[in-house]
Amino acid sequence: MDVSSFTPDRIRNFSIIAHIDHGKTTLSTKLLSLTGTLPEKIYGKQYLDKLQVEKERGITVKAQTCTMIYRNKEDGKDYLLNLIDTPGHVDFNYEVSRSLMACQGALLVVDAVQGVQAQTMANFYLALDAGLEVIPVINKIDLPTADVNRVKQELKDVFGFHPDDCVLVSAKTGIGIKDILPAVIERIPPPSSEGIKKTFKGLLFDSWFDRFRGVICLVKVVDGQIKRGEQIVAAGSGQVYEVFDCGIMHPEQKTTGALYTGQVGYITPGMKTSKEARVGDTFYIKDHPVEPLPGFQPAKQMVFAGVYPVDSLDYNPLKDSFEKLMLTDSSISISKENSVALGMGFRCGFLGLLHMDVVLQRLEQEYGQIVIATPPTVPYRCLLTSGEEKIISNPAEYPTPDVLDRTFEPMVKGFIVLPTEHFGAIVKLCMDSRGIQQNHETLEGGRIRLTFSFPLAEIVTDFYDNLKRVSSGYASLDYEDNGYAESDVVKVRILLNGEEVDSLSAIVHRSKAQNFARSLVKRLKNVVERQMFQVNIQAAAGGDILSRETISAMRKDVTAKCYGGDITRRRKLLDKQKEGKKRMKSMGCVELSQEGFLKLMKSSNDDE
Numbered sequence: 001m002d003v004s005s006f007t008p009d010r011i012r013n014f015s016i017i018a019h020i021d022h023g024k025t026t027l028s029t030k031l032l033s034l035t036g037t038l039p040e041k042i043y044g045k046q047y048l049d050k051l052q053v054e055k056e057r058g059i060t061v062k063a064q065t066c067t068m069i070y071r072n073k074e075d076g077k078d079y080l081l082n083l084i085d086t087p088g089h090v091d092f093n094y095e096v097s098r099s100l101m102a103c104q105g106a107l108l109v110v111d112a113v114q115g116v117q118a119q120t121m122a123n124f125y126l127a128l129d130a131g132l133e134v135i136p137v138i139n140k141i142d143l144p145t146a147d148v149n150r151v152k153q154e155l156k157d158v159f160g161f162h163p164d165d166c167v168l169v170s171a172k173t174g175i176g177i178k179d180i181l182p183a184v185i186e187r188i189p190p191p192s193s194e195g196i197k198k199t200f201k202g203l204l205f206d207s208w209f210d211r212f213r214g215v216i217c218l219v220k221v222v223d224g225q226i227k228r229g230e231q232i233v234a235a236g237s238g239q240v241y242e243v244f245d246c247g248i249m250h251p252e253q254k255t256t257g258a259l260y261t262g263q264v265g266y267i268t269p270g271m272k273t274s275k276e277a278r279v280g281d282t283f284y285i286k287d288h289p290v291e292p293l294p295g296f297q298p299a300k301q302m303v304f305a306g307v308y309p310v311d312s313l314d315y316n317p318l319k320d321s322f323e324k325l326m327l328t329d330s331s332i333s334i335s336k337e338n339s340v341a342l343g344m345g346f347r348c349g350f351l352g353l354l355h356m357d358v359v360l361q362r363l364e365q366e367y368g369q370i371v372i373a374t375p376p377t378v379p380y381r382c383l384l385t386s387g388e389e390k391i392i393s394n395p396a397e398y399p400t401p402d403v404l405d406r407t408f409e410p411m412v413k414g415f416i417v418l419p420t421e422h423f424g425a426i427v428k429l430c431m432d433s434r435g436i437q438q439n440h441e442t443l444e445g446g447r448i449r450l451t452f453s454f455p456l457a458e459i460v461t462d463f464y465d466n467l468k469r470v471s472s473g474y475a476s477l478d479y480e481d482n483g484y485a486e487s488d489v490v491k492v493r494i495l496l497n498g499e500e501v502d503s504l505s506a507i508v509h510r511s512k513a514q515n516f517a518r519s520l521v522k523r524l525k526n527v528v529e530r531q532m533f534q535v536n537i538q539a540a541a542g543g544d545i546l547s548r549e550t551i552s553a554m555r556k557d558v559t560a561k562c563y564g565g566d567i568t569r570r571r572k573l574l575d576k577q578k579e580g581k582k583r584m585k586s587m588g589c590v591e592l593s594q595e596g597f598l599k600l601m602k603s604s605n606d607d608e
């Protein structure tokens with residue numbers, strides 16, 4: 001395929017952004033089928049959601065790019081339209097912002113029933129910051145409860161859109177779909193043509209690993225052109241690569257042998273691992289260096305957890321699986337970790353809880369690895385009495401009180417959009433989650449937007465689920481990083497007969513430590529098996545015992561075989577048994593079996 005005739009004036013690069021479930025993927029799929037990019041038989045299977053988890057959960061995790069060729073009725077010319085689907089959940093904001101860097105415009109999809117939600121706002125501002133032209137699209141107008149006028153008014157009040165600028169569609173039934181691409185061509189500016197004559201400069205904005213072709217990089221050609229066989233340099237590392245192939249995603253890789261200014265496409269540079277493909281990096285032709293483009297913010301891990309194989313013999317297979325998975329998801333971090341109860345495993349960093357869930361599910365579905373994950377924790381900044389500072393993302397490594405001066409925890413600014421009737425319940429939930437209210441705005445249609453400052457640790461546990469529960473699903477949440485704040489947290493340690501179970505330790509705010517300890521100890525009592533000796537389960541913070549439970553010893557009837565009579569023999573046996581118990585007790589340690597641990601983790605999920 002030859003794409004050389006598509007000069008910047010006949011290219012449009014745009015993204016679709018929306019709150020979760022407002023219909024981005026359905027809309028993208030519809031546009032691909034309208035332009036004949038998708039074979040009819042694939043249509044309807046949500047082609048763009050490629051990962052199995054995405055299909056199952058109906059969420060988009062990894063942004064997908066696809067090129068369409070569209071004949072514009074207005075001027076009878078063919079246009080190259082690059083559509084970039086983006087994920088909607090707050091954990092994947094990072095994917096959204098990097099997709100936007102390759103675009104000049106965005107379709108802001110808003111559900112005609114739900115109206116503007118927290119992520120609608122967050123994504124709109126991301127697009128605005130990236131200098132994009134935004135076209136509002138009201139979707140799901142086929143639903144009987146759709147209220148198009150109210151949503152138009154909201155879009156006007158919140159973002160200043162003129163009601164006539166809204167495109168009204170049903171991505172499901174296809175109503176209004178044909179109006180979208182003409183609006184894209186007319187309203188979204190073409191990429192700059194200034195660099196046509198310059199030497200090649202490309203922005204690397206996404207990459208993935210292909211089993212057969214190695215790393216595939218998605219690039220936006222900012223200046224000049226790139227051809228198969230040329231030698232390019234990655235500005236970040238200075239490493240030289242050969243372009244083995246290049247082309248467009250239509251919808252799979254379709255080779256074109258060259259890419260020109262303004263175009264978005266793939267190149268296969270023969271990189272060995274996707275670590276070499278640093279998102280935000282600039283490519284240039286060997287011996288023709290250019291000023292690198294401003295890079296992206298690297299993905300930031302907000303949630304950490306220990307991940308262990310259920311069978312400790314599976315450590316190496318799990319390691320291999322992680323390595324493979326990280327070829328397609330470079331936003332995970334892993335390091336080796338050892339636990340007395342669980343054996344060898346990994347401490348992993350994730351973008352958020354949903355990301356953690358998705359990774360664990362992918363490990364199971366794509367690699368057959370069943371794992372145990374410890375409760376998630378956030379990274380704490382600990383200032384030691386020696387003046388040294390440490391970031392702690394594993395409770396087992398939390399400094400002891402004698403060397404710890406102060407602890408700071410990560411904070412977020414949370415935005416919640418909610419219907420008025422749930423105001424009381426939601427404010428209470430926020431306060432219970434140590435939130436401090438900062439702002440309160442009234443929106444169109446009897447809704448409110450609250451701004452709260454929260455400790456991230458509260459948000460990453462069950463806040464999101466609770467928010468959905470108390471608002472019957474009507475409230476939405478978005479949050480952004482808000483630095484660190486000093487916090488009165490303590491490490492709660494779990495002791496089984498005095499021995500610490502490292503993987504059960506947690507860092508908890510002092511005000512919540514008692515309840516946390518009580519609930520965990522109670523649950524532990526249900527999963528620790530009875531032993532031949534008494535088991536004491538304790539939760540301690542510093543030197544204080546916050547909670548304790550006892551499991552009494554199993555009493556084996558050693559005298560069962562002594563029928564009647566000889567009382568002294570009976571006594572002797574019982575004494576011997578007592579002796580044995582004492583010995584076992586002094587040997588002390590009760591190991592919590594992996595099975596028990598699994599049960600415990602499950603009971604914590606059931607509690608929520």
Ligand SMILES: Nc1nc2c(ncn2[C@@H]2O[C@H](COP(=O)(O)OP(=O)(O)OP(=O)(O)O)[C@@H](O)[C@H]2O)c(=O)[nH]1
Pocket residue numbers: 018019020021022023024025026027058059060086087088089139140141142143169170171172173
């Ligand atoms: N009735 C109706 N349902 C729609 C329409 N568009 C999408 N849906 C449904 O809304 C749900 C969410 O649609 P998706 O396209 O997966 O939403 P999304 O915004 O891509 O979701 P994420 O990728 O997870 O952010 C699905 O059940 C769709 O079938 C529409 O126009 N009308």
